[in-house]
Amino acid sequence: MSKAASALKAGQPSRQYASATAEAPLLRAKDLHTWFELRQFGFIRVGSVQAVDGVDFELGRGESVAFVGESGCGKSSLARTLLGLYQPTQGDVIFDGQRLSELKGKARQKYLASVGYVQQDPFGALPPFMDVRRLLAEPLIVQGIKDRKVQDQRIREVLKEVRLTQVDEILSKFPHMLSGGQQQRVVIARALILQPKLIIADEPVSMLDASVRVEILNLLRSIQQKRELTLVFITHDLSTVRHFADRIFVMYAGRIVEEAPVNELLDHPQHPYTQALLAAIADVHADNALVMREVPGGEPPSLLNPPPGCRFHPRCPHVIPGTCDVRDPHSLEPRPGHYSACWLHE
Amino acid sequence: MSDTLLQVNDLRLHYQTRNGVARAVDGVSFDIRRNEALVVLGESGCGKSSLAKALLRVLPRNINHFGGQVHFAGLDLMALNDEQFRKQIQWNRISLVMQAAMNALNPVVRVGEQVAEPLRVHRGWNKKQAMEKVAETFNKVGVASDFLSRYPFELSGGMRQRVVLAMALVTEPELVILDEPTSALDVLTQASIMNVLKRIKQEDGTSFMLITHDVATSSELADRVALMYAGQMVEVSDARDFFHAPAHPYSKLLMDSVPRLHQPEPPVHIPGEPPNLHNPPAGCRFAERCPSRFDRCGQDPKPITLKDRRKVSCWLHAGEGQS
Numbered sequence: 084m085s086k087a088a089s090a091l092k093a094g095q096p097s098r099q100y101a102s103a104t105a106e107a108p109l110l111r112a113k114d115l116h117t118w119f120e121l122r123q124f125g126f127i128r129v130g131s132v133q134a135v136d137g138v139d140f141e142l143g144r145g146e147s148v149a150f151v152g153e154s155g156c157g158k159s160s161l162a163r164t165l166l167g168l169y170q171p172t173q174g175d176v177i178f179d180g181q182r183l184s185e186l187k188g189k190a191r192q193k194y195l196a197s198v199g200y201v202q203q204d205p206f207g208a209l210p211p212f213m214d215v216r217r218l219l220a221e222p223l224i225v226q227g228i229k230d231r232k233v234q235d236q237r238i239r240e241v242l243k244e245v246r247l248t249q250v251d252e253i254l255s256k257f258p259h260m261l262s263g264g265q266q267q268r269v270v271i272a273r274a275l276i277l278q279p280k281l282i283i284a285d286e287p288v289s290m291l292d293a294s295v296r297v298e299i300l301n302l303l304r305s306i307q308q309k310r311e312l313t314l315v316f317i318t319h320d321l322s323t324v325r326h327f328a329d330r331i332f333v334m335y336a337g338r339i340v341e342e343a344p345v346n347e348l349l350d351h352p353q354h355p356y357t358q359a360l361l362a363a364i365a366d367v368h369a370d371n372a373l374v375m376r377e378v379p380g381g382e383p384p385s386l387l388n389p390p391p392g393c394r395f396h397p398r399c400p401h402v403i404p405g406t407c408d409v410r411d412p413h414s415l416e417p418r419p420g421h422y423s424a425c426w427l428h429e
Numbered sequence: 430m431s432d433t434l435l436q437v438n439d440l441r442l443h444y445q446t447r448n449g450v451a452r453a454v455d456g457v458s459f460d461i462r463r464n465e466a467l468v469v470l471g472e473s474g475c476g477k478s479s480l481a482k483a484l485l486r487v488l489p490r491n492i493n494h495f496g497g498q499v500h501f502a503g504l505d506l507m508a509l510n511d512e513q514f515r516k517q518i519q520w521n522r523i524s525l526v527m528q529a530a531m532n533a534l535n536p537v538v539r540v541g542e543q544v545a546e547p548l549r550v551h552r553g554w555n556k557k558q559a560m561e562k563v564a565e566t567f568n569k570v571g572v573a574s575d576f577l578s579r580y581p582f583e584l585s586g587g588m589r590q591r592v593v594l595a596m597a598l599v600t601e602p603e604l605v606i607l608d609e610p611t612s613a614l615d616v617l618t619q620a621s622i623m624n625v626l627k628r629i630k631q632e633d634g635t636s637f638m639l640i641t642h643d644v645a646t647s648s649e650l651a652d653r654v655a656l657m658y659a660g661q662m663v664e665v666s667d668a669r670d671f672f673h674a675p676a677h678p679y680s681k682l683l684m685d686s687v688p689r690l691h692q693p694e695p696p697v698h699i700p701g702e703p704p705n706l707h708n709p710p711a712g713c714r715f716a717e718r719c720p721s722r723f724d725r726c727g728q729d730p731k732p733i734t735l736k737d738r739r740k741v742s743c744w745l746h747a748g749e750g751q752s
Contacts, residue, residue: 262702264702292472292473293642293643293644293686293687294683294686294699296698297686297688297696297697297698298698301698319615319616320616320688321616321690322688322689325688325689325690326688326695359617360617363616363617363619363620364620364690365648365649366645366690366691366692367648367684367687367689368648368672368673369648369673371648371649372627372648372649372650372652372668375627376620376624378617378620378624379617382585382587382618
């Protein structure tokens with residue numbers, strides 16, 4: 084692991100991002116590892132699930148980035164680590180110049196207030212016994228805003244922002260009385276009500292209907308641009324990212340394998356894994372039914388016992404024996420501003 | 430019309446619920462030919478899963494009305510009683526992969542035995558015979574034969590989905606109905622499952638009815654597309670016509686709402702929500718959300734045949750129909 088980390092670090096000189104401003108980045112993940120210890124019978128250590136294993140990146144202010152990967156690649160664990168819900172095993176998250184691990188008490192609460200979280204399953208994310216007014220007042224109460232008038236004003240503003248226009252009607256409803264799209268809007272409203280600088284949306288539309296999806300994504304994008312928020316958008320669906328993110332990170336088995344601005348990455352994928360992902364999906368066309376898709380064999384590795392070297396090498400069509408299965412690839416820059424961790428670029 | 434396998438006419442399935450009658454399937458007509466894949470597209474709640482259940486007669490108890498004509502390979506299915514239907518049709522000639530079936534495998538029975546069950550129950554084969562057939566089917570769907578004696582928890586989601594698929598294919602039915610077979614799977618697994626379906630369609634000549642809400646997935650198998658809205662079929666077309674020249678306003682909007690990887694235009698959402706199935710509006714059910722509605726939309730649109738086997742239920746096309 085430490086070898087992996089140092090290899091990654093060696094290949095990553097401090098990068099210059101084309102973010103909106105030349106200021107310091109809003110959030111930095113430095114050599115971030117989130118491992119989960121696995122025990123049998125409650126006490127025998129069996130090993131560690133290496134959910135996030137040496138991830139480095141910077142997020143600029145007012146930027147929308149997407150983390151793309153298959154289930155089990157560690158993208159949700161990464162989100163929860165950024166939210167401060169998981170303690171990183173190694174490395175740190177630096178938010179606005181402050182190390183997350185050093186924040187205690189009030190300072191930590193302040194951090195939590197400046198990060199909004201949009202969950203995957205809106206119905207599961209909303210407590211069933213609270214009406215919408217109570218739901219949205221809750222974060223305000225926790226942050227010490229107890230005046231009902233102020234609360235009401237903030238709630239109305241934020242509901243308008245997520246385009247729930249019949250405010251009076253909505254306020255007294257319980258989650259089960261709302262449609263899936265409305266529920267997700269309430270979740271987004273709750274994430275926005277404390278005026279965060281960063282929103283982390285973990286698969287915000289995968290539980291919703293196709294026609295509502297685009298609406299919710301458009302909403303998130305427009306709020307992000309209007310408020311100049313940083314949006315971290317976690318998804319498994321590459322086809323939606325082009326219009327809703329500025330930059331993409333592709334994750335595989337706990338690591339970032341490729342990173343580039345959105346059009347660059349989709350038009351010129353460099354890493355064999357990204358290439359495989361893009362080859363597996365095609366835009367709607369009647370001829371799709373006539374062609375077989377090329378799919379790499381096998382399945383993503385177990386994070387409990389990942390393969391040595393490049394984690395994609397057992398499935399990779401371009402594997403270089405003696406290199407890919409032994410040495411950890413570090414991040415290279417095969418095209419300007421486009422990073423890919425693959426030995427083929429060397 | 431010897432190559433027509435399934436002919437459905439005015440099929441209706443209404444549920445009795447506490448809030449009144451829910452018209453989940455409300456007058457649906459279509460046909461499927463041999464070795465053809467029909468994709469039934471629609472948003473959730475449009476009645477597409479109920480359609481599958483109606484065809485295979487796996488019905489809940491709260492049925493208010495179930496009727497229409499279903500002919501399968503010359504056989505009048507609605508004339509069969511439940512016992513005859515179960516013995517002759519279910520799983521022998523039409524099989525069904527239900528939504529999330531991969532999570533419904535029995536956790537304490539080895540997957541090989543579970544897949545062999547239809548053969549043993551519907552065909553009365555002995556265990557050895559059945560297991561041989563299962564191994565062959567596993568091979569077809571891309572599961573190694575040493576998985577026969579594994580339990581469901583030992584398999585990944587993709588493998589379990591293949592096992593469920595094997596269960597539907599093991600009796601070599603003429604028609605396989607698949608309800609959202611890939612919606613819970615990863616991109617690469619999805620693609621390889623679709624590859625399996627394509628190969629089976631080519632090699633075994635099986636007909637498919639694929640039910641999905643995902644237009645991109647639908648294009649991976651479809652010969653024909655039927656679009657459902659609020660319990661009715663608004664358009665039935667060849668895949669090429671549907672994907673590249675949709676006729677119904679809802680089809681057009683749906684195609685515009687699909688995010689495209691390689692196109693600069695952003696997807697556009699369809700405003701509004703589908704109507705309540707308890708009390709659908711009179712006339713065209715899409716009229717409320719339709720950008721091109723006009724006076725006549727207050728009346729029920731009749732399906733208009735635009736060309737051979739292409740039907741659209743929309744007044745806009747009233748003048749173009751063939752008689």
